[in-house]
Amino acid sequence: MLQIKALGKRYGDFAALAGVTLSxxxxxxxxxxxxxxxxxxxxxxxxxxxxxxxxxxxxxxxxPVTSPSPEVGVVFQExxxxxWLTVAENIAFGVEGLAPSATKVADxxxxxxxxxxxxAYPRQLSGGMAQRCAIARALMPKPGILLxxxxxxxxxxxxxxxxxxxxxxxxxQDGVTLLLxxxxxxxxxxxxxxxxVLGCAPSQVQEEVTVDLPHPRxxxxxxxAALRTRVLTxxxxxxxxxxx
Amino acid sequence: MSDxxxxxxxxxxxxxxxxxxxxxxxxxxxxxxxxRLDAWALPVAALAVWEVLSRLGLISPFLMxxxxxxxxxxxxxxxxxxxxxxxxxxxxxxxxxxxxxxxLALPLATLVGLSRPVERLLDPTIQALRSIPSLxxxxxxxxxxxxxxxxxxxxxxxxxxxxxxxxxVAGIRGVDRKLVEIGQVxxxxxxxxxxxxxxxxxxxxxxxxxxxxxxxxxLYLVAAELIAxxxxxxxxxxxxxxxxxxxxxxxxxxxLAALGKLSDGLLKWLEGRLLRWRDSFTGGDxxxxx
Numbered sequence: 196m197l198q199i200k201a202l203g204k205r206y207g208d209f210a211a212l213a214g215v216t217l218s219x220x221x222x223x224x225x226x227x228x229x230x231x232x233x234x235x236x237x238x239x240x241x242x243x244x245x246x247x248x249x250x251x252x253x254x255x256x257x258x259p260v261t262s263p264s265p266e267v268g269v270v271f272q273e274x275x276x277x278x279w280l281t282v283a284e285n286i287a288f289g290v291e292g293l294a295p296s297a298t299k300v301a302d303x304x305x306x307x308x309x310x311x312x313x314x315a316y317p318r319q320l321s322g323g324m325a326q327r328c329a330i331a332r333a334l335m336p337k338p339g340i341l342l343x344x345x346x347x348x349x350x351x352x353x354x355x356x357x358x359x360x361x362x363x364x365x366x367x368q369d370g371v372t373l374l375l376x377x378x379x380x381x382x383x384x385x386x387x388x389x390x391x392v393l394g395c396a397p398s399q400v401q402e403e404v405t406v407d408l409p410h411p412r413x414x415x416x417x418x419x420a421a422l423r424t425r426v427l428t429x430x431x432x433x434x435x436x437x438x439x
Numbered sequence: 440m441s442d443x444x445x446x447x448x449x450x451x452x453x454x455x456x457x458x459x460x461x462x463x464x465x466x467x468x469x470x471x472x473x474x475r476l477d478a479w480a481l482p483v484a485a486l487a488v489w490e491v492l493s494r495l496g497l498i499s500p501f502l503m504x505x506x507x508x509x510x511x512x513x514x515x516x517x518x519x520x521x522x523x524x525x526x527x528x529x530x531x532x533x534x535x536x537x538x539x540x541x542x543l544a545l546p547l548a549t550l551v552g553l554s555r556p557v558e559r560l561l562d563p564t565i566q567a568l569r570s571i572p573s574l575x576x577x578x579x580x581x582x583x584x585x586x587x588x589x590x591x592x593x594x595x596x597x598x599x600x601x602x603x604x605x606x607x608v609a610g611i612r613g614v615d616r617k618l619v620e621i622g623q624v625x626x627x628x629x630x631x632x633x634x635x636x637x638x639x640x641x642x643x644x645x646x647x648x649x650x651x652x653x654x655x656x657x658l659y660l661v662a663a664e665l666i667a668x669x670x671x672x673x674x675x676x677x678x679x680x681x682x683x684x685x686x687x688x689x690x691x692x693x694x695l696a697a698l699g700k701l702s703d704g705l706l707k708w709l710e711g712r713l714l715r716w717r718d719s720f721t722g723g724d725x726x727x728x729x
Binding site for chain 1: 617618620621623624625626635636639640642715716717718
């Protein structure tokens with residue numbers, strides 16, 4: 196589905212990404228974790244077609260990525276809803292040209308639990324509801340891959356767990372590929388088939404952890420805990436100067 | 440007198456609560472109704488004091504006639520039909536001048552706001568023109584266009600143009616880049632990006648510009664009518680001065696206050712309707728209990 200080879204990106208003298216190579220299979224769920232400022236979000240923006248001027252190659256379903264594509268859905272850390280549009284209008288925002296039927300939009304709203312809020316404005320929504328709306332909007336054009344940039348980091352723990360399940364449910368039924376950037380190791384392990392730990396200076400994949408646990412996963416499970424220890428160890432090693 | 444204890448925020452509060460609390464107890468209802476009148480308290484009180492001082496002979500009627508005298512003059516003018524002519528002349532001028540300014544400012548501001556090359560091309564010139572006090576145009580306009588309607592409308596349009604242009608450009612440049620990115624994710628064309636994201640997001644600032652522009656329109660209307668006119672509220676002002684009729688001058692001033700407030704209220708109402716979605720500070724109110 197997604198092939199990234201020797202991806203590099205510089206902002207002036209600062210190398211945000213220095214030769215990252217990774218691939219994501221169709222239907223796979225992959226998480227990127229790592230210290231702040233190591234280019235995780237930059238990588239996601241490049242895949243989304245929002246950042247240009249990189250080196251290396253990024254191909255999506257065989258085609259090089261140069262600009263945003265309808266194959267790619269994006270959920271950002273902030274809901275980024277249009278405050279002057281209702282929930283229904285926001286959900287339909289990306290597919291306006293296709294004139295989605297009202298029932299289709301209402302269905303999408305119901306699937307994210309906003310069926311009773313079609314005519315509400317974003318200011319009337321809680322943070323979790325707003326992010327649900329953003330997820331519905333991102334999935335509306337039926338993307339093959341959904342990119343999530345720390346999508347739940349601004350939410351409380353309980354809401355976060357709900358939304359993690361929601362995203363899994365909505366994407367697994369259509370076999371949507373997920374690429375998730377997160378700071379939350381538990382979130383990465385709970386959702387992903389593979390967790391990639393991205394290191395800093397140079398920004399490269401330092402460790403790859405395959406999560407071979409069936410869904411739904413139990414965060415209290417012993418094997419889950421062992422994987423968490425492994426990812427955390429890598430992260431802590433990356434933080435300490437002796438590691439490099 | 441309960442009028443005097445009413446606080447300034449109460450009217451906004453009543454407007455905010457709206458019909459939502461229809462089933463409140465009668466005492467609150469009465470308070471709410473009184474609250475809506477709080478904006479009138481100050482002007483009514485001032486007029487009353489003025490009237491009393493005039494009647495007591497403490498203010499010279501040749502400098503400052505009593506409100507009742509002014510009202511009498513205005514109603515005489517209304518009865519003879521001249522008041523209507525003045526009002527009509529001024530309203531038509533303000534409307535056309537303001538619309539001309541708006542029609543010029545909004546498209547230019549949109550182009551400058553959306554495109555850096557257009558900004559580099561046009562904005563320095565527009566800023567240079569802005570630094571010319573608008574009244575400096577008057578002699579030139581009179582030379583070019585005579586003393587007919589054209590120079591008046593042009594002056595009003597110039598006055599309205601700059602606040603509308605400035606606020607619209609600032610509004611467009613103040614749009615959250617994160618929202619624009621959503622449009623990029625969905626591959627919006629530049630036109631669609633402007634129509635669906637940038638203009639709606641810039642609307643609050645755009646409407647502020649329109650309100651300021653309308654205020655400017657009234658300012659330059661008076662300037663234009665004071666200089667050369669045979670009708671209009673500005674003409675009433677100069678006519679009153681020339682014939683030593685302070686009651687006419689003051690009547691014209693009161694009319695300007697009323698018309699300015701009314702026209703601004705119209706735009707404010709429009710603003711309220713168009714920006715209902717907005718989630719922003721609506722003003723503190725010590726009485727607010729909900």
